[in-house]
Amino acid sequence: MAVLELFSKAEELKEKSVSEQVYLGSTVLLHNARWFIRVRWMVVAIFVLTGVTGNLASGILINIGVVPPVKWPWFLSAVLILTNIFFSIHFHRLNEDSRRGVEVNIWLQIITDLTVITVMVHMIGSTNTFIAFIYIFHIALACIFFRPFGSLVVTLVASGMYITDVILEITGILPPRSIIANNLIIGRETPFIALINAVTAVFIWLIAWYLVSNLSRAVRKQDKKLSDANKKLLKANREKTMQVLVTTHELKSPFSVIETLIKVLKFKYWDETPESVREIISKIEARSHTLRERISKILLLGNIKIKPVGNGEVSSVDIKDIISSVLKNVEEEAERRKITVNVNIPHKVVCGNKEHLNILFSNLIMNAIVYSHEKGVVNVSAKPQGKELHLYISDHGIGIRDDALPHIFDEYFRTNEGVRFNKRSTGLGLSIVKEIAKNHKYGIRVKSELNRGTTFEIIIPESKNLIGKED
Amino acid sequence: MQKILIVDDDVDFSDALSSILKEKSFNVNTIDHTEDAVGYVIENRPDLLILDVMFPENPSGGFDLARKIRKTDEIKEIPIIFLTAINKEFPMDFSAKDIDKEWMPVQDFVEKPVDIDLILQKIYKLLEVS
Numbered sequence: 023m024a025v026l027e028l029f030s031k032a033e034e035l036k037e038k039s040v041s042e043q044v045y046l047g048s049t050v051l052l053h054n055a056r057w058f059i060r061v062r063w064m065v066v067a068i069f070v071l072t073g074v075t076g077n078l079a080s081g082i083l084i085n086i087g088v089v090p091p092v093k094w095p096w097f098l099s100a101v102l103i104l105t106n107i108f109f110s111i112h113f114h115r116l117n118e119d120s121r122r123g124v125e126v127n128i129w130l131q132i133i134t135d136l137t138v139i140t141v142m143v144h145m146i147g148s149t150n151t152f153i154a155f156i157y158i159f160h161i162a163l164a165c166i167f168f169r170p171f172g173s174l175v176v177t178l179v180a181s182g183m184y185i186t187d188v189i190l191e192i193t194g195i196l197p198p199r200s201i202i203a204n205n206l207i208i209g210r211e212t213p214f215i216a217l218i219n220a221v222t223a224v225f226i227w228l229i230a231w232y233l234v235s236n237l238s239r240a241v242r243k244q245d246k247k248l249s250d251a252n253k254k255l256l257k258a259n260r261e262k263t264m265q266v267l268v269t270t271h272e273l274k275s276p277f278s279v280i281e282t283l284i285k286v287l288k289f290k291y292w293d294e295t296p297e298s299v300r301e302i303i304s305k306i307e308a309r310s311h312t313l314r315e316r317i318s319k320i321l322l323l324g325n326i327k328i329k330p331v332g333n334g335e336v337s338s339v340d341i342k343d344i345i346s347s348v349l350k351n352v353e354e355e356a357e358r359r360k361i362t363v364n365v366n367i368p369h370k371v372v373c374g375n376k377e378h379l380n381i382l383f384s385n386l387i388m389n390a391i392v393y394s395h396e397k398g399v400v401n402v403s404a405k406p407q408g409k410e411l412h413l414y415i416s417d418h419g420i421g422i423r424d425d426a427l428p429h430i431f432d433e434y435f436r437t438n439e440g441v442r443f444n445k446r447s448t449g450l451g452l453s454i455v456k457e458i459a460k461n462h463k464y465g466i467r468v469k470s471e472l473n474r475g476t477t478f479e480i481i482i483p484e485s486k487n488l489i490g491k492e493d
Numbered sequence: 494m495q496k497i498l499i500v501d502d503d504v505d506f507s508d509a510l511s512s513i514l515k516e517k518s519f520n521v522n523t524i525d526h527t528e529d530a531v532g533y534v535i536e537n538r539p540d541l542l543i544l545d546v547m548f549p550e551n552p553s554g555g556f557d558l559a560r561k562i563r564k565t566d567e568i569k570e571i572p573i574i575f576l577t578a579i580n581k582e583f584p585m586d587f588s589a590k591d592i593d594k595e596w597m598p599v600q601d602f603v604e605k606p607v608d609i610d611l612i613l614q615k616i617y618k619l620l621e622v623s
Contacts, residue, residue: 275503275605277606278605278606279503279505279506279605279606280606281605281606282506282509282510282605282606282607283505283506283509285606285607285608285609286509286510286512286513286609289513289609290512290513290516314606
């Protein structure tokens, strides 16, 4: 038995607009803030590891000429833990609409990080080690995440903090520290050399800021161009689709009139029409009906793609009511083919577009009826699984070949077995189901075995699955 | 004999529907454009109007005519049935639930292809109550 799954949990359905990515919209800022918090936990782990090493392996460190970091890593990790908890709590209260709040969160994180880095640089050795270059990570990140002005502010704040530390050390207000045990290094370094070293470091940071921010700006400009081109393409595609839809609609009208004329003919002259003519007229009517149905499906699919939410908008709908209304529409076909439809659906209110859900379940239940063998059984049931609601539509019909299963949602795809069984199939029904499920962020799972039958499973996630009134 | 006016650019359709309605003893007239249709309605005073939505000269000709009729005192009470091949599948979608005094000032809505029994039922209902 083959299984096909669409829109599973792993698949991220949230699509960020390109323009939002270019201009660092709230969604991207939120993502960045979340990333900073995650990285900070890793830094906490590194500090803890440093503290543990400093305490447990102090003898070894002294032997190799390193001053064991005994207290400061614990102190800094405690500061980072507390501030990170605060940032996490603050972050969880924010949403995509509170851009100002997100920015404040990020800037507080940056200031905290720079302060912690400055203390660490002081403890490791501000001018007699290369640790001061650790500021460059923050400067480079700021150049990527912010506009040039924002990243310059970060660079200047970092420079200010570092130079202040060095000046405090030179003036003796703060005793100079170093992780290097050999105090000769500190002794050899005059205050002037220390200042030159510090200024050189800041100079390098400013160059790094200038280069990275310019590169970043160039990349963003390119992104913007791509985004604009993409928007134009999307617009052109939409206009083209609209044109196709209008033309398709123009095609539908004559078929509607042909059908109406046949209805008029049947209404007025049917009794006096010879049987042979009736047969021809019925064929014309059936063919015209099939063509109109096909055009209707093309229009429906185009409409759902152009206007995903639909005219009916999203509201709370009882899934049992939807299925009941669908069953009324399909009962004639079920009776004609002597198919028994067993339904076991509880009252459950879900979030969705009523018209679209009607179409989705109509297509699936009608397919189950149409592709069942005569006198077959179709089961329609629902089962809550955790916080999700799973709906099952299963038949014991012709089934789908394993190699065809991955393509069943493709537009105009029809299996040979399917065409032989149902010549009127348009190959669009399941594409419509897929689009509606995608728009609703519902999952789809299909299990099928050739000549055994098919089960379609629609997975309505928790957020779309409102409080249900059980039977 | 009650008078019905069919306004539809598809003459084949109007003639076919007209022949059925005549058989049901209605006095039926047809016109295939919306230009000067208000004048025609004032002059002929039909009891009911069957109106198509889209016209070659104006894609929303049916809407415009219905709105004009509702703004013309002597004919504003005439019941109107909208007749169209547009339905929920089309981006310009509307249906009976969208009937609104301002936007779509009609009494009822029938989708093409027309179900003869359904339209007769609607016509009888509207002519009885009007």
